[in-house]
Amino acid sequence: MTALFAAATAAARLAEVAPPWWVLAPAAVLVATLGGRAGARLGREDATRAEALEPGEIAIGTYTVRPPYADHGPPPPYESPQYQLRLTTRGMQMWERAVMLWSHPWPELRVVADGPRLRVHHEGREAGVMLLEPAGAVQEVLTIGRRYGAG
Structure with missing residues (x-):
């Protein structure tokens, strides 16, 4: 989204100086292509997660899980967060983009709650x-x- 805003701002600035169409056309095609790819990728992720729901199950909320290693930076603006915890009426699901890592009722x-962290135990094992985002997500x-x- 940030990239699209930056491209739109740049296009507006270029329009003020009135460059010829052959300067603007390649930039417009590039921005449209990148935006379309990003939208398609996010749409596939949403469709995959919707297929994982059982009949009658409803998604309640999705929380971003901070990556386990500090060398991971924030995702580019055209990608979803790498790890997400999804809550449904049936249980809890852990996702890495479009891949479900685990699901438990x-x-x-x-x-x-362990301070700002959420500890999840299943059948006696952790x-x-x-560490969830936004703030207060652990209590929710x-x-x-x-x-x-x-329990």
Whole structure:
């Protein structure tokens, strides 16, 4: 989205100096192509996640999980975050872009706040320790978990 805004701003500045059409046309084609690719990729991710839902299951919320290593920077503006925790009426799903890493029903989970981190336990083993965004997401996950039967 930021890239599109920057391209639109640059195009507006170029329009002020009235360059010939053959200067603007390649830039417009490039911006349209990149925007279309990004939209298609995000649409495929959404479709994959929608297919993962069981009949009657509803997605409640999706939270960004900070990457486990500090060398990961924020994703480019045309990509979704690398890791996301998705809550549904049935349970919890961990996604790496369009790939589901794991999914567990609420009654089999125990979710605990550990300061700013969320600890998720499944069948007595730790399934994950996550630092969620935005701020306050851990408390929201705990509330939703309690509502749907997590320990």
